Amino acid sequence: MSSNKRTRRSFIKNASLAAGSFFIVPRHVLGRGYIAPSDKLNIAGIGAGGKAEVNLPYAYNNGAENITALCDVDDRMAVNARKKWPQAPYYRDYREMLDKEHKNIDAVIITTPDHMHAVQALAAMQLGKHVYVEKPLTHDIYEARILTQAAQQYKVVTQMGNQGSSGDDTRIVETWIQAGVIGNVHTVHVWTNRPVWPQGVPTPTGKFDIPKEVDWDLWLGTAPFRDFNPAYLPATWRGWVDFGAGALGDMGCHFIDVPFRALKLGYPVSVACSVGSVYTGFFREAIYNDSYPPSSKINIHFPARGEKMPPVELIWYDGGIQPDRPAELLPDEPFAGPDGGILFEGTKGKLLAGLFGRNPTLLPTQKMKEVKLPKSKFPFVDNGTEGHQTQWVQACKKGFGTYTSSSFDVAGPLTETVLMGNLAVRSYNIKEGNNFPGRKKLLWDGANMRITNFEAANAFVKREYRQGYKL
Template identity: 35%
Template sequence: MSNRTTRRSLIKQTATAAGLVFCHGASPSRLFAAPSPNEKLNIACIGVGGRGVANVNGVQSQNIIAMVDVDENRAAPTLKKFPNPRRFTDYRKMFDTLGNQLDAVVISTPDHSHFHPASIAMQMGLHVYLEKPLAHTVAETRTLTNLAREKGIATQLGAQRHAIPNMHRVVEHIQAGAIGKVSEVHSWINGNRGMPSIPLDSPPVPSGLDYDLWIGPAKSRPYHPSFCPYGWRFWWDFGTGETGNWGCHVLDIPYWALGLKHPSRVDAVGPAVDDQRTPTSMHVTFQFAESNQNSEIVLHWRHGSPDELLRQHRIDGEGMNTVFIGSEGILACGFDTLKLYPEEKYADFRAPSPTIPDSPGFYQEWIAACRGDDAATCHFDYSGPLSETVLLGNVAYRAGGFDWDADGLKTGTNAEAQSLIQTAYRKGWEVV
């Protein structure tokens, strides 16, 4: 099977695989009805080890008809638990074989291999649950976001903390004006993961691992356990660092609360840039010209704790990851915590009445959307811009700050930053 894919041939190939015939000018979307509300979805899970374990379990109420993984050993516990689905190593062969039977796919692969299976599935009109960040580059993310809208596909980004009730309460407090007009937000993730050691040895590829397929569209390099099966997250060729790992979870809070979409300016500072490995810390500043506060918002993202900020405002940082600075006060929160400052001012404060309903379950939201109900809460029109912003932070760290033209995907006069908006694929994996 050739790896090479073109947008024209992709539509033709996937239509053929799904048993579809298109008239001239017809939209290449699925031509059969969505499942009824009581019918189980036919789902393929791509990547069933690691994070994929939780995602498979999340949709096990449905009819999982295929499981795809390049690593037999890492996938073994899931395959043992679910012995009935057909097994594949190559998702392209799975789509060719079962495409006409599928309703949806769940993709839990490393960042560098999000785009290719997701784009094939979307061209086939299949609904998509995709791990965060949405893709490896900003351009890939925009393409998938647009595809979902064009095809009318039910999507969900794996930012599952969006369903936590405390997150809803934070949004309600901010939008009800509990701390006045917000102008500045600080979000962070603690820790110093990144900059793994450069491999000095060349161990053999483990049996049961199709390493060439694992590399997929990325630049080829010899196998090493420092990036496969998990350490990939901290190598630029494969991952997006701790910012990509946690940014979509944490920045979901201010994004939702303030109605943010695309920044107009991105700047970043941190340790010396390494061309292969992600950093152990960074500080990104995003400027947003538009928000639901009817004013500009400055959003700070840190890989590392904002100790000075917490001391300045006498905030107990335990369980916190976000601080909103308002004209009347401060709201500090985490996924499960919420506290207003100054404490004495808010001693008798009455929380606004809840307006955001509890989630029926993050996976259930998506399953219901696949059946024609309302869109899931982290559908790509919402989570696409969020993912783009997270990835833009990495671009600014690696290449310096820039003014961001979201419509044109342009980084102003910063040519180095522009080169990171879309990176080249390995020969045979091109999308043209």
């Protein structure tokens, strides 16, 4: 809480009115359900539309907290938030908002394109503000490492917006895997139906007027300058490498979070991939490095963790690609859900789950009636819906060190693993002479954030920011 709020709370508790010795009493005396102004969290939104239309109302919690400032580079996206909270000052530049409103802000929710997450989060953290950042936590591996360290340095409460991490199903899977229900897990398949936006497409051309509601220079932010094109926004920025993290960045922090926790994964040791091809004619392959590919398969290898957890291969599939259907699954039984799924393979069996670890099921499914399964042993928060945001809000009030499901000490390493896949994808088409060295297995030194057997791939660990931005 900011110092002025602490002072106000102290005043309310201790001050008395001279006439009649009438005291201004604390909240708990005033009755159940009353919330004193000094007990509300003052929240600012960087990004007021899109996912912010979920995050901000959940955090606001019908007036239990305050929304004290709003920021968006596209006025069209901010219309609903500005109507809902007309008293909140509105800005386009997050730096101006933090400079002018920092005394009125305790915490910040960041819901912007991926390429802006890190600079905005760090700026807030350096002011001592708690932060909630949408997934993926960052655009680059280096940025994720910096934010993980910054959370400890500035002692702020953090949460990444992969809400399934607060759900009960994630914890059930974690409990079953760690209890050895399917033995030692050696392989995990993870797949998604994304992208559901254009990928594997050429850079758009043409000259377009910038809408008066959009500050294009601020929208580009850390990214290299390019002319405005409506192909980049509002949500289609996810498919462009300068702005988003593709299908993997969008859904990997949801799906991979489940095995990452259950198997206590850390830094991977290697990564390899293959990607979908695009042909513009007979034998005319097009390589569009400005856009992520239409589909990919990525193999990420992790070392053993102690004596009880052997090495693991995690295989990611996107763009409609799926792993082989398990033989244990009956012909009419669904292969996870429409968004994708997770399949654990262990020495004693298999476990199938959907997005957020939903509907965890042993295979063959008849085992669910035959095996006595342990109950979840981990904290549970409202099944991963609005509980993920309100959990963070309550932790902000209690202070640094209070548990949140996806604090940066967990979310940072998870994001690094997700972005390792993108590093492999972006290295895939690097050509040296007649060879494509990026198509081999890339060896990773996690502690030092380096690919050790293909130097060119390290360009994707940390990008250069446009002038005016730094981390």
